[in-house]
């Protein structure tokens with residue numbers, strides 16, 4: 001069918017490349033381009049020889065001109081951005097200049113402020129519409145599948161959804177005292193930020209990790225979980241009909257939080273540059289350099305993830321509860337694609353989102369969040385490509 005340019009060659013990109021190769025009818029040709037070309041070449045070496053033709057390139061995705069040259073040379077139908085959120089806008093600029101469709105998994109963040117909001121990317125709406133190209137925002141798991149789950153609930157089971165709780169549990173154990181499952185800088189920025197949720201149309205802010213609940217997750221068991229700010233809350237509160245309150249919880253072990261607290265107390269999680277031996281360094285970036293590379297956790301991680309959405313609302317005047325979730329096994333993921341479940345659960349939906357746009361099912365000029373499209377073909381593809389979902393009509397609720 002067509003060609004995709006994949007930008008980034010980290011944990012998530014590796015899964016995207018594997019999954020594009022499994023879906024060679026859609027992805028006939030891919031180009032893996034990143035800052036460190038040797039990582040792209042290593043991925044190509046692993047997967048070359050199948051039906052999907054693979055090439056690689058070096059690109060600095062902070063540089064719009066370099067991106068334009070790359071896109072004009074390869075002529076992809078879509079760019080799959082699985083670099084870092086800092087590159088979202090430069091890649092969108094290059095897509096605009098070359099009239100190429102765009103998909104990502106995380107919303108733009110400026111390097112010097114840990115702040116997630118869609119404003120920057122929503123500002124591209126008119127320009128993408130005028131150019132006749134599609135930008136699909138947030139096609140990972142959360143954001144991503146969580147938005148598709150909510151759209152599926154809204155389409156099939158509710159007239160109005162009043163309450164949504166998104167629950168993200170990772171019961172994986174990698175055996176290290178402290179490591180993050182995806183890019184440490186992005187992960188730690190997310191966890192140490194203030195929490196927030198939306199109630200009656202207003203953001204309510206909390207101190208970092210102030211709100212804690214215990215939840216008994218299917219196939220995982222009881223876990224401590226904490227309320228975090230998460231980007232999909234902003235778009236879902238607008239796009240899902242009837243929302244009164246929407247929250248996001250993620251599980252963390254006591255061990256993880258104790259390490260994090262100490263690192264925070266000594267200043268290692270700060271993103272404010274400091275002078276070190278005559279050079280400016282950002283403590284959090286230095287910490288990233290000494291922590292285990294998330295891509296190396298795959299062979300060591302055992303256990304499962306469970307991510308899903310509990311919805312409460314009404315259908316035909318009757319109140320209703322509905323829980324949609326996916327359980328993913330770290331070791332199974334590693335066996336299949338050589339990555340742990342956190343990269344897997346992000347990379348599979350990134351490939352599926354790109355295939356929805358490429359096959360025309362979700363092709364619509366403009367900038368869209370994932371829940372704005374018909375969820376059914378995406379839900380079908382989740383079952384086909386390794387993230388089957390389960391549903392419950394009498395879930396335990398979160399107070």
Ligand SMILES: NC(=O)c1ccc[n+]([C@@H]2O[C@H](COP(=O)([O-])OP(=O)(O)OC[C@H]3O[C@@H](n4cnc5c(N)ncnc54)[C@H](OP(=O)(O)O)[C@@H]3O)[C@@H](O)[C@H]2O)c1
Nearest residue numbers: 008009010011012035036061083106140141142143182183
């Ligand atoms: N929605 C979700 O559920 C979800 C979940 C997890 C992660 N994510 C997102 O997925 C994305 C990838 O995460 P990851 O864990 O794969 O991160 P990662 O392992 O750190 O990989 C990031 C990749 O981007 C490349 N890169 C960084 N800056 C670049 C630049 N200026 N130009 C070109 N390439 C650049 C890096 O190159 P080098 O190799 O040279 O460093 C690396 O290959 C992130 O945006 C993350 O926020 C989303």
